[in-house]
């Protein structure tokens with residue numbers, strides 16, 4: 001767990017880790033499969049990456065970008081996670097179009113969930129159970145203990161072959177496409193980016209395995225191949 005003085009410093013330090021990981025992959029001529037998250041803290045990271053790596057076209061050849069979850073809206077909808085990444089980052093860098101694997105939020109969810117799963121299976125190496133092994137999955141955390149679009153009450157135990165699911169926001173009913181816990185827990189690296197004092201309670205409950213967290217989807221993030229990383233600002237890390 002790393003606690004930074006502010007959300008901006010958190011984002012800056014995470015961006016440094018992101019750049020280092022891609023450069024390491026590039027040194028081995030390896031493209032990293034990375035699932036981005038929606039939410040306020042990742043958006044700060046996108047801004048920094050656009051400033052820092054906007055000119056470096058070679059850099060982005062080694063990043064294969066996916067989304068951990070997406071709202072079932074058009075890409076130009078203010079709610080779209082892809083849309084936010086496009087405005088803040090993708091529109092400001094030189095990245096091969098084939099390296100961007102967005103969820104087609106504008107398409108019917110039951111159809112898109114299958115298409116997106118096929119895209120992942122086609123491009124991300126899988127293990128012997130045919131579960132994709134992402135190089136890195138970046139996650140946010142909701143005050144209700146949700147992560148990606150896995151909300152409390154969402155079906156979390158899914159068959160191994162289910163790569164992503166159609167979820168529904170509990171308050172708004174908004175349909176979402178989300179990676180399953182199987183896939184999140186199969187990644188080589190999993191990082192939570194969490195900022196804001198409103199998240200301190202849920203962070204404390206999860207990290208300290210308090211009973212309140214037992215039904216939190218985020219508390220079920222327990223990757224087999226790595227230790228979950230927590231990037232927190234002082235507000236969220238005030239445990």
Ligand code: 6PG
Pocket residue numbers: 037038039040041042069070071081139140141142146147148149195
């Ligand atoms: C989304 C995200 C979601 C987000 C959390 C935290 O699509 O909204 O994937 O899981 O990360 O809700 O969002 P904030 O960081 O903005 O509080």
